[in-house]
Amino acid sequence: MNNQPSDNFFEKLHLFISRKTLIKLVISNPRIRTEELKSLIVTLVELKSGIRLNVVYRYPTKDITKNYPVDEGIQLIKESLQQNFYNADLFSAGETVQLSISKNNKVNLSVHSISEQLISPLKHDRIKARIIETPGNIYLRELGILNANFELRREMSDKYIQINRYVELLEPFIRELQLPDGFQIADMGSGKGYLTFALYDYLTTKLGKSPVMIGVESRDELVKLSNEIAEKSGFTNLHFITGTIKEVALEKIDILIALHACDTATDDAIFRGITAGASLIVCAPCCHKQIRKNFKVTNALKDIMKHGILEERQAEIITDGIRALILEAHGYKTQVFEFISTEHTQKNVMIVGRKIIGQPIYREKNYESIRELKEFFGIKQHYLEELFVGQAKAEIVDLANKISFGIDKSTLYL
Ligand SMILES: C[S@@+](CC[C@H](N)C(=O)[O-])C[C@H]1O[C@@H](n2cnc3c(N)ncnc32)[C@H](O)[C@@H]1O
Incomplete structure (x- = not known):
């Protein structure tokens, strides 16, 4: 996985962490289907000891959460993508980045900027940062509240x-x-x-x-x-x-x-x-x-x-x-x-x-x-x-x- 798309992906990750604009990183699609560990969800946390990467290990019946120093956390993400998972979705305040790896280890990167729709005024209300986050939110997308790019559909703003x-x-x-x-x-x-x-x-x-x-x-x-x-x-x-x-x-x-x-x-x-x-x-x-x-x-x-x-x-x-x-x-x-x-x-x-x-x-x-x-x-x-x-x-x-x-x-x- 030592190629340009994955280097670009980790550059983006470093940037979002240093600017504290990282919303979340979801690592999914296990390389072995029967694997118990289904996904990793990474967010930033600010502890007394400094910034840490908070990693939630998602299993069918339980979640395990651990905090890592940033460098150690990034190393863990690299290893997870090399050995265990095919997909990573990175969400920041302004961009979403998807890294997908094929079965023969070909890496593809796609970058989208988040539409203004999410932050522009809607009716009299601003869709500000809300308690239920939209980036990567599968159920909101499946229920039609978000579009395929995880952006809020204007007509569903009341429901949201x-x-x-x-x-x-x-x-x-x-x-x-x-x-x-x-x-x-x-x-x-x-x-x-x-x-x-x-x-x-x-x-x-x-x-x-x-x-x-x-x-x-x-x-x-x-x-x-x-x-x-x-x-x-x-x-x-x-x-x-x-x-x-x-x-x-x-x-x-x-x-x-x-x-x-x-x-x-x-x-x-x-x-x-x-x-x-x-x-x-x-x-x-x-x-x-x-x-x-x-x-x-x-x-x-x-x-x-x-x-x-x-x-x-x-x-x-x-x-x-x-x-x-x-x-x-x-x-x-x-x-x-x-x-x-x-x-x-x-x-x-x-x-x-x-x-x-x-x-x-x-x-x-x-x-x-x-x-x-x-x-x-x-x-x-x-x-x-x-x-x-x-x-x-x-x-x-x-x-x-x-x-x-x-x-x-x-x-x-x-
Ligand atoms: C107006 S919808 C509200 C759905 C949801 N709670 C929400 O707020 O989005 C009411 C739902 O309750 C279901 N319902 C009504 N009476 C019911 C009953 N006695 N037992 C089970 N479901 C019922 C209806 O089929 C309908 O899907």
Whole structure:
């Protein structure tokens, strides 16, 4: 491999390191297909002792991370390309460089400058450096958010912003949990899996966590597609299964997310989360048809709710308000907030429930409030409340106690 293209490649690598513009280097395509080591991911880290190359060795079931002094790291990269791998993709702030080696050791180098599109203003937003990186991001490319050159497709910028915002928002909630290796995350109604992939990527690559993540989706074609993309991305503990939120069999749920799961599918998700004793439940509800169809308002509000849009807003408030009350009733500290500007999505309310050890776990008071609300709005039933009806109070208390590693209340500023 002692030829001009590879010399040029290592010159570029030296330059990006010295200018600190290296985003990442991905070494992939093992020379021996059956080799356990699938790829190396190299980034720059600044430690007290100076700049180091951080190398993640990616295996099917685990990642091993090591830091090397720059010269030693570059030597290791050279040897890996001579002996173990056929491909290297180098990403810097301004250029992408691909080195590919053929079976007879012919080396080819291609260099592309990164299009202005990534850094130019889009709508009112600048696509600045975001938490989910685009260079070499296979799942974002496969999902159509990036083009073949790993550049953001203008028409997908809202989705990209939403994905980033969502991961940024979840990060502190997940960080505060004490999670063992192999903790399980269920994404209910995962759809094409945009957010599932991004969260898995961030937790494993950036936070060094080892979750098992399962996307549950009723549409089989989406499940097949998502599993293929997970495999291409080397996400060995991310799986998608066909099933319904209500009935799918899951071994356990430590974190449950449900984003824009339609209508009462959000309630099925919350019910699964609560009854599994999940430590964290995060939902961004979608349409709120069930309550809207049930309103029988006879008081002064009827003169306001005759306007369709106001009736719709009222349905959202009541549906999500009761969901929050039910989460609290089962020992979850609950927050309801807008997670992104309406410019990017209208469906921007998020409900977060964090299971707090020591939080009162059954609050008759909340169910009393729900009864009053239902009476006021002439609502016969709230779907989530109905799911709990029939379960003895003692059983609910027992379910709520099934917590394995929630947050100790004494460590929180509530
Ligand atoms: C609006 S999409 C949202 C997808 C994804 N969570 C996201 O935010 O990009 C809702 C998805 O939930 C699925 N879904 C709706 N109800 C479901 C249920 N009861 N069980 C499983 N999947 C469901 C739909 O097929 C659809 O793909």
